[in-house]
Amino acid sequence: MSADVFVAATADVDAGAVIGDDTRVWHLAQVREGARIGTGCNIGRGAYIGPDVVLGDNCKIQNYALVYEPARLADGVFIGPAAVLTNDEFPRAVNPDGTAKSADDWHAVGVTIEEGASIGGRAVCIAPVTIGAWALVAAGAVVTKDVPAHALVVGVPARRVGWVGRAGRPLVRDGEAWVCPETGERYREEDGALRTVA
Template sequence: MNFDDLRTGSAVHQFPGVLLGHNVRIFHPHLVNLYGCAIGDDSRIGTFVEVQKGAVIGARCKVSSHSFICEGVHIDDEVFIGHGVMFTNDARPRATNDDGSPQSEADWKVELTRVKRRASIGSNATVVCGVTIGEGALVGAGAVVTRDVPDFSIVAGVPARVIGDTRQPVSKAELTA
């Protein structure tokens, strides 16, 4: 994504600090939460999506409804995010510090997550922070991704494990094994 091409779009009055590329479509903008993020050209954002500050969504992406993309997530171009996909950004989330004091934003340690070009993440998958999902990879619905996913891999399960290659045919039996 070329950040020089980003501009403030027509929805910016509802989303201060958000950088929108050209032709970004936000479905039901009054039902979407965008905070200080960047969204590339021709991307589509579904209803009830939240994208936190510092998150980046590339060009020609689709983020389906009810998904959560938090700070520290970088999504390259042409990525599909299914319905209800959740990203995390803190490997050790706690309500309080060791001394019992409430944690503040300053106490959180954001770990970066990257989704490479043309990857697809199925509905209700969870992506744990600090991983990279490889180019052209496919994450099965409901999977929990706890480690890096190699380029062009198909992963499924809890925790997600490699079950195939997106460049090769896969049987229904393999997907449900």
């Protein structure tokens, strides 16, 4: 591990994890074997990063968030406090015969989060789902299906209620286009997806 990485004395980082420069791992966080954390990341107090999870650069994992394997997070992803990325489609502690399940009794599936997307506090993403680039999942939402890029989703189950720009602000309708009130970026909606307008 590089000298440019900060790991709190009470954090549990497996020797087989790879952590990029300028990353900070705070009090009581756990980073499991095979996890690959990019540069400039922040892993908050009590957060859990499962085996072989991949985080891109500049990700922020807030306090007590749980990122289960085999999740894949691109650059600039935000995971809010106590959010959960699941990995078991059919969760059970025991088999039908009452015996305890082992690692051989199930197949882990992951959540994929694309560049710049944000998952709000206490939201749950039920694997396998993909959250599109720059999308925003509201606090407390339960995501059960893929979320398009730039979508703003809320509720249980999560549903799209609008669009957001790269600054995270809801986009405003301007004729046929959608506009970010902060950056002025313009988008056009086509077939349930947004594309940038030059």
